[in-house]
Amino acid sequence: MNKSKFVALVFGLAISGQALAEGGGFYLGGSLGKAESKEDACSWAGPGFTCDRKGEGAWGVFTGVMFNKYVGIEGGYHNLGKIVEVANATTGDRAWVRSYIGEVMAVAALPGVGFQSLTFYVKGGGYYAKSTLTGSFVTQYTDSRTKQWTYAAGASWDVFKHAGLRAEYQRFNNIGGQEIGFRTDVDLMSLGGYLKF
DSSP, rough: OOHHHHHHHHHHHHHHHHHHTTOOOEEEEEEEEEEEEEEGTTTTOOOOOEOSSOOOOHHHHEEEEESSEEEEEEEEEEEEEEEEOOOOOOTTTTEEEEEEEEEEEEEEEEEEETTTEEEEEEEEEEEEEEEEEESSSSEEEEEEEEEEEEEEEEEEEETTTTTTEEEEEEEEEEEETTTTTEEEHHHHHHHHEEEOO
């Protein structure tokens, strides 16, 4: 093992030990929710088409580490499902856009507010999105948006010592792109569960 790898290992163990000693630690979990895009997601819908911006069920997985009770970092993956769908009742034509997101965010938490097991938190960071346009009257396109920002706020409740629930609101800025035909912000409301280690 060379010197740089040894230093990285010692640093990682020190952070982990400090996290556990100061009330932090590792966690992982999953969530279910509903995504809704803004009105500009319907800008590509032609005459005679209806537009649904509420889509279908979204889901995600996440993992993170709290360096202490107040500060941490989290990474996650979201399948937002259909963020927009257009349809023509007369012709039967339909088209939709699905989005998939990877993210890394800093976490700031305020634990023990009102109840010892209740924590409020905010998160902010960057995401990478892949969006795919599919339908009966369009050519399939895929567009990726990088270096975009996302932020979130929520509350978590430690139901048990090593498991809990959380509710969260998150905003993804500027999803879509030129090949998709629009750019829009997407809001995600979700409920999730987590395990703490």
